[in-house]
Amino acid sequence: MVKQITQIMGEPETRDKEQKEAIENIAKANQNLKQKFEEDFKLLTGKPYILEAEVQQLITQYTQVITESDIRNQLNNLSIEIKVKTNKSEDIKISATDKPKIIDIEKKLELLKQENLYTFLGLSRNTATDQLLKQASKKYEEISKTGQATAEASAIKDLSGHAKTFFENDEKRKIYDWSLSQQMFRSLEQNIETITRQEKKIHPNQFDQLLELAISRGVENEEAKNHIIKYAESKKIAVQMPTDEAIQKKISCPKCQKINQREQNSCSNCGTSLKIKCPSCGLVSTVEDRACSQCSFPIGNDLLVRDYLWESQNLFNQKNYEQATNTLILAKQAWSTISPSSSSLNDPLTQEIERLKSEVEQKRQELINCRKEINNAIDERYFYQAKKLVKQIEIEVKSIDLSSETRKIEAEIHKAETELIKARNLEKKGGDPVDLYQNILWICKDCQPAKDALAKTPPLAASQLFATPSNKIIHLSWQPSPSKKVTYTIVRQYNSPPISSNDGEQLATVSGTTYDDTKVEIGKPVFYAVYTNREGVLAEHSAKLNKPILLIGEVSNVIAQAMDKQVRLSWKSPDNVSKIYIYRSTQPFNNSNQGHKLEVINNSNLLDKNLENGKRYYYKIYTLFKNYDGQLVRSEGVIVNVIPEEPPKIIKDLEINVIKTKPICQLKLSWTSPSKGEGAVLQSDRFPNLNDIDLLPQGALREYGKLLQENKNYLRTTIEKKGIIYFTPVVLFQKTAYIGKTKEYVNVDDVSNLKCQKQNTQIQVRWDWPENCQQVIFSYSDRQFPSSYKDKNATHIRVTKAQYNLKGYYPLKSNSERDYFIVVHAVWNQNGQSFVASGLSESARGSISLLSNLTINYKISRKTKFFGLFKGKLLLTISPSRKGEIPELILVYKKGGKPMKKNDGDIALKIPSTIIHEDSTTLTYELEENNRCFGKLFLVNDNLYESQGGYCRINQPASDNMEMF
Numbered sequence: 001m002v003k004q005i006t007q008i009m010g011e012p013e014t015r016d017k018e019q020k021e022a023i024e025n026i027a028k029a030n031q032n033l034k035q036k037f038e039e040d041f042k043l044l045t046g047k048p049y050i051l052e053a054e055v056q057q058l059i060t061q062y063t064q065v066i067t068e069s070d071i072r073n074q075l076n077n078l079s080i081e082i083k084v085k086t087n088k089s090e091d092i093k094i095s096a097t098d099k100p101k102i103i104d105i106e107k108k109l110e111l112l113k114q115e116n117l118y119t120f121l122g123l124s125r126n127t128a129t130d131q132l133l134k135q136a137s138k139k140y141e142e143i144s145k146t147g148q149a150t151a152e153a154s155a156i157k158d159l160s161g162h163a164k165t166f167f168e169n170d171e172k173r174k175i176y177d178w179s180l181s182q183q184m185f186r187s188l189e190q191n192i193e194t195i196t197r198q199e200k201k202i203h204p205n206q207f208d209q210l211l212e213l214a215i216s217r218g219v220e221n222e223e224a225k226n227h228i229i230k231y232a233e234s235k236k237i238a239v240q241m242p243t244d245e246a247i248q249k250k251i252s253c254p255k256c257q258k259i260n261q262r263e264q265n266s267c268s269n270c271g272t273s274l275k276i277k278c279p280s281c282g283l284v285s286t287v288e289d290r291a292c293s294q295c296s297f298p299i300g301n302d303l304l305v306r307d308y309l310w311e312s313q314n315l316f317n318q319k320n321y322e323q324a325t326n327t328l329i330l331a332k333q334a335w336s337t338i339s340p341s342s343s344s345l346n347d348p349l350t351q352e353i354e355r356l357k358s359e360v361e362q363k364r365q366e367l368i369n370c371r372k373e374i375n376n377a378i379d380e381r382y383f384y385q386a387k388k389l390v391k392q393i394e395i396e397v398k399s400i401d402l403s404s405e406t407r408k409i410e411a412e413i414h415k416a417e418t419e420l421i422k423a424r425n426l427e428k429k430g431g432d433p434v435d436l437y438q439n440i441l442w443i444c445k446d447c448q449p450a451k452d453a454l455a456k457t458p459p460l461a462a463s464q465l466f467a468t469p470s471n472k473i474i475h476l477s478w479q480p481s482p483s484k485k486v487t488y489t490i491v492r493q494y495n496s497p498p499i500s501s502n503d504g505e506q507l508a509t510v511s512g513t514t515y516d517d518t519k520v521e522i523g524k525p526v527f528y529a530v531y532t533n534r535e536g537v538l539a540e541h542s543a544k545l546n547k548p549i550l551l552i553g554e555v556s557n558v559i560a561q562a563m564d565k566q567v568r569l570s571w572k573s574p575d576n577v578s579k580i581y582i583y584r585s586t587q588p589f590n591n592s593n594q595g596h597k598l599e600v601i602n603n604s605n606l607l608d609k610n611l612e613n614g615k616r617y618y619y620k621i622y623t624l625f626k627n628y629d630g631q632l633v634r635s636e637g638v639i640v641n642v643i644p645e646e647p648p649k650i651i652k653d654l655e656i657n658v659i660k661t662k663p664i665c666q667l668k669l670s671w672t673s674p675s676k677g678e679g680a681v682l683q684s685d686r687f688p689n690l691n692d693i694d695l696l697p698q699g700a701l702r703e704y705g706k707l708l709q710e711n712k713n714y715l716r717t718t719i720e721k722k723g724i725i726y727f728t729p730v731v732l733f734q735k736t737a738y739i740g741k742t743k744e745y746v747n748v749d750d751v752s753n754l755k756c757q758k759q760n761t762q763i764q765v766r767w768d769w770p771e772n773c774q775q776v777i778f779s780y781s782d783r784q785f786p787s788s789y790k791d792k793n794a795t796h797i798r799v800t801k802a803q804y805n806l807k808g809y810y811p812l813k814s815n816s817e818r819d820y821f822i823v824v825h826a827v828w829n830q831n832g833q834s835f836v837a838s839g840l841s842e843s844a845r846g847s848i849s850l851l852s853n854l855t856i857n858y859k860i861s862r863k864t865k866f867f868g869l870f871k872g873k874l875l876l877t878i879s880p881s882r883k884g885e886i887p888e889l890i891l892v893y894k895k896g897g898k899p900m901k902k903n904d905g906d907i908a909l910k911i912p913s914t915i916i917h918e919d920s921t922t923l924t925y926e927l928e929e930n931n932r933c934f935g936k937l938f939l940v941n942d943n944l945y946e947s948q949g950g951y952c953r954i955n956q957p958a959s960d961n962m963e964m965f
Contacts, residue, residue, distance in 0.1 A: 037061075040058065040062075044058070055072070058071055068946060094178075098175060101165065108159045111155050112155055112156070117159065120163070122307065124254035124304070128298045130802055131330075134330060136163035136164045139156070139163070140160035184219050192237070196235070196237050200238060201238040202238070204240050210228055211228070212259040214228075229241075251286055253287075254287050260274060272303075279350060280295050290806065291803070296806045298334065305331050309328075309352055309353065312324045316356065316360055321360050321363050324360045325357075328360060331353050335353065336350075367393065370392070370396075374386050374390060375405070378408060378409065381442075382446045383412045383416070413444060416440050419439060420440055420449055420450060422436055438485055454534060459481055459533070460481045461532055461540070461542060462480060464543065465544055469551055473517065473518050474517045474520050475517075476515045476528055476530070477513060478543045480513050481532040483534065487509050488511075488515075488531065488533060490507045490528065492520075494521065494527070495525055497529070520549075521576065523551070523576030523578075523625040523626075526548055526551075528549075529543065529545075550625060550628065554621075554635050554636070555571040555574070555580070558571045559695045559697055559736055560619065560642035561642075561736060562643060562734050562736075564613065564646050566608060566611055566644060567608045568608075569605060569608065569640075570605040571605070572604070577603060578632060579600075581597065583597055583619070586617060588618055588641075613643075613645050616641055616642070617642060618640075619641070621637060646676075648674045649675065650694075650731060654740060654741075655671070657669075658841045664720055665720075666717070666719075669681050669727060672713060673713040674731045677732050677733030679713060681707075683707075684727075685725065687724075687742070691742060695738060695739065697737070698737050719747045722748055722835075724745070727745065728742040746837050749826060750824075750837045753843055754767040754822070754844055755846065761814055763811075763812040763820060763848055763850075764812075765822060769801055773827070773828060777796055777798055777824070778796070778812075779822070780794060780795055780822045781793060782820065782821070786823050788838070789836050814850055818850055820848050822845065822846045823844060825837045825844070847884075849885055850951065853952070854880060856880055856952065857878075857879045859962075860876055860962055862874055875925065876909065876924070876925045878923040878924075880916055883916045885915050888911065890907055890911065891927075892938060893905050893934065895933050897934060898959070899936045901938075908927060908964070911923075927964060933963075933965060934962045937954055939952055
């Protein structure tokens with residue numbers, strides 16, 4: 001043999017011939033293997049689906065001739081669904097505590113003549129689990145309120161309790177559904193025994209009937225078919241099956257359980273639609289689907305929503321608006337994956353929900369307002385008016401309970417009318433009944449007979465009214481009336497004295513002899529009158545001022561903006577100002593006539609030109625008002641100073657970065673340092689509404705929030721309050737704030753652990769939900785991470801937790817090769833307010849590239865020095881095949897050999913996710929030496945490997961390029 005090998009290696013012609021024969025043999029073997037693959041592939045795809053285990057078998061067996069991605073692409077082109085097989089009989093086990101509950105359910109259902117818990121609740125089997133739980137809880141509460149002790153009531157209560165247990169979550173529901181299928185299989189076996197008692201054979205029509213029976217009771221087509229065949233085999237019964245096509249065409253009506261042909265649009269028995277058009281994406285599905293296969297919208301709740309609407313309409317007709325509203329809320333929750341405030345759905349069911357909701361809300365609001373009027377009338381002691389309102393509302397809604405209000409009203413009216421009899425008797429005897437009538441009106445303000453009696457003897461007038469102006473307040477004082485138990489009504493009128501209590505504005509009624517008017521209009525002469533008031537009866541005369549009072553005010557929000565050789569003055573003038581005077585001086589003002597008077601064209605701003613840069617100028621601004629006699633009255637004036645020079649630019653690049661969120665939120669705010677002035681940030685709990693304002697006096701910022709200053713171009717701040725926090729960048733220069741654009745940060749918990757995985761034509765996006773969060777906004781773009789959930793350059797989709805839980809991930813359809821930058825914003829509803837998380841934390845973001853699969857080449861080498869005479873640094877060089885995101889990587893090393901898995905050794909280097917912007921980019925990292933160790937690169941997320949349905953492949957280098965010594 002050695003001699004033969006030596007001969008072949010020594011003769012080039014013989015060697016070439018052997019090499020050619022070897023290549024031909026390999027090609028022939030590969031051709032045979034490929035032909036065998038095509039045969040197996042055809043056999044496995046003879047049914048409308050293929051199991052994931054069968055796909056993996058093909059990948060393993062034929063990896064030499066076809067790649068995994070090619071196999072999956074062929075399946076996708078043939079529209080073959082990939083299913084994951086679950087052996088329900090092995091996966092689901094009924095616990096010792098659940099067994100007696102299921103037995104009890106069967107007994108109670110038999111008593112009530114109900115088939116299962118679904119029919120007991122009046123819902124279909126494709127209803128979402130959370131809606132089943134709500135219906136069970138509702139039924140339990142209703143029967144508990146009745147207090148009935150009959151056998152039927154007891155059965156209803158027990159079954160409602162069992163339903164709450166088994167519909168608590170999807171896992172518990174699987175247990176109950178499995179028990180139902182076992183009951184059905186036992187019934188099916190009895191039917192098989194009956195039809196094969198004489199002839200051990202199941203004919204096609206009989207098989208079809210058995211299948212229809214199983215489907216009508218909620219068992220899936222394939223499951224029922226397999227059970228019939230398996231049981232027949234165990235009993236040695238021959239089976240003649242109908243065609244697979246005939247079997248697959250059966251569908252059960254969710255309302256009456258009648259078996260129909262799958263192509264039918266409606267049930268042949270009850271007319272219920274067998275097709276549902278998804279209101280979210282428009283895909284038409286069959287009624288047996290619990291959720292839309294394209295967008296996961298809960299279309300299986302269709303019948304439940306219709307039941308809710310029917311119930312709401314009945315409650316509305318019965319004028320039970322509160323309960324109708326609650327039922328409509330359930331309908332909205334069952335037929336929505338978006339915020340209740342959104343109007344993006346426009347299907348007939350949504351329209352009907354909104355129509356009925358609008359009608360109910362209108363009536364409900366009318367009742368609320370009427371009830372408020374009753375309570376206000378009671379609080380103000382207008383009991384006759386309250387009595388009238390009660391009668392009005394009881395006619396409108398007979399079911400409303402106003403018994404407590406009625407008792408209060410009747411008691412107070414009775415008390416007032418008892419006192420009225422006493423007052424009239426005293427008056428007949430010639431006594432003074434004024435005190436008694438006053439007491440009656442204190443009990444009941446709208447007792448008309450008492451008011452009429454007091455009107456005959458009005459109180460005496462007050463006297464000596466004085467007015468003292470102070471800042472923006474006018475202080476009034478007067479001498480009291482000689483009459484006892486009186487109050488005083490203050491009347492104000494501008495420009496002329498009031499001649500009666502109705503001439504002008506009644507400001508207040510007070511018990512003392514002083515009053516501060518805090519809402520006086522600046523610059524208008526104002527007169528006052530004070531009338532003595534005895535339970536609504538006013539004195540014939542009043543205490544008046546001899547001459548009016550004039551309040552004057554200064555300009556506010558004065559801004560002196562420094563510019564190149566000029567100054568722009570702006571201010572806010574007070575109301576009713578007649579003129580503005582402005583004086584300029586190069587020295588501080590010492591008297592009112594100092595400086596050069598400037599011409600003022602309008603009452604809000606002035607541009608002063610031809611000034612000297614670097615020189616300080618002083619400005620004094622006066623306001624002038626016309627008095628009652630036409631004379632001008634001048635204010636004391638407001639002084640500002642400024643040095644002309646080129647103004648600074650506003651900050652346009654404020655960035656908000658999350659340092660940490662727990663236990664409290666800490667943020668880093670950064671910006672480019674301004675060329676002039678100091679950079680700072682205004683932090684506000686409410687939106688400051690500064691977007692239309694360029695400048696503010698620095699002192700005025702405190703009205704909008706808290707000013708933060710730390711370093712030239714960044715600061716750190718801690719946020720304790722939950723909700724929306726607003727940050728506005730400002731440049732402080734010469735006591736003026738130059739305002740940038742406001743940004744918001746929502747301090748609520750973000751989603752976490754966001755992962756993206758490519759699977760055929762979709763991206764599966766998974767994340768961990770914060771506690772008590774029920775909804776997110778899913779935002780994505782192909783250029784960069786969306787700046788917010790309102791970013792116009794991104795796509796935004798609302799996803800509920802119930803929608804997410806249907807698959808355990810969110811499926812993002814991908815029909816084109818592109819990059820995806822994804823941000824998931826948690827949505828929180830608290831006290832009627834909706835908060836959307838900012839999505840700034842790394843754990844709420846992810847990106848994935850579908851432009852092409854990513855191949856990562858790497859090597860470990862040493863950078864030599866001086867022509868290889870000296871050892872240089874040990875380097876890891878990574879060469880990705882294209883630009884885009886490089887997912888998180890780790891380099892693992894092992895002594896004496898190469899690591900086979902990422903946990904087969906120690907971690908030498910962790911490489912975070914990196915965005916590559918240019919093709920042919922290499923990444924280089926310095927490594928520490930490890931004697932006789934080999935390093936191997938791994939993906940942190942195994943789901944990203946091509947073999948796992950992802951898009952990444954790591955090509956392993958030769959052994960000498962893995963040495964770390």
